[in-house]
Amino acid sequence: MTKATDAADQLGLSYEVTRHGRVNSLEEAAAARGIEPARLIKTIVVRLADDDYRFVLVPGDREIAWPKLRSLLGVNRISMPDKDTAFDVTGYVRGAITPLGSTHAWPVIADERITGTISIGGGDHGVGMTVNAEDLAKVLNATVADVTD
Numbered sequence: 001m002t003k004a005t006d007a008a009d010q011l012g013l014s015y016e017v018t019r020h021g022r023v024n025s026l027e028e029a030a031a032a033r034g035i036e037p038a039r040l041i042k043t044i045v046v047r048l049a050d051d052d053y054r055f056v057l058v059p060g061d062r063e064i065a066w067p068k069l070r071s072l073l074g075v076n077r078i079s080m081p082d083k084d085t086a087f088d089v090t091g092y093v094r095g096a097i098t099p100l101g102s103t104h105a106w107p108v109i110a111d112e113r114i115t116g117t118i119s120i121g122g123g124d125h126g127v128g129m130t131v132n133a134e135d136l137a138k139v140l141n142a143t144v145a146d147v148t149d
Helices: 003-011 026-033 066-073 083-090 133-139
Strands: 016-019 040-049 052-059 108-111 117-121 127-132 143-145
Touching: 003 127, 026 040, 026 127, 040 083, 066 108, 066 143, 108 133, 117 133, 127 133
Parallel strands: 040 117, 052 108, 108 143
Antiparallel strands: 016 127, 040 052, 117 127
């Protein structure tokens, strides 16, 4: 088990773990998990200011729409932290970041297209967690909005 599965257990979130070897792309990860790329959810950490971050959950076939995200958050500038900072603020390495079990419970924004059965990172390379999107948003107290293109 991982910090992510421990956190899911504590939150009462039902999940199924999928383990696979290292992959080189989102498409490979989706294939290894037996799902469409749109059902594989990317967790992206964004920085609003010093010591102010958000987790943004994005369908695998979409990208963050920066103007939409800035508007939602009421800010003029958002950046992505470098890999060392991302690790420092989440406890996870890039490619394995998830809001579940993060060292800090940053607010979560979930794109409104994330619905039904999805796979989110399980906190380590090659580990996925299949969950219900609505249940995930609820336990993470996520803000659900249109933030992708």
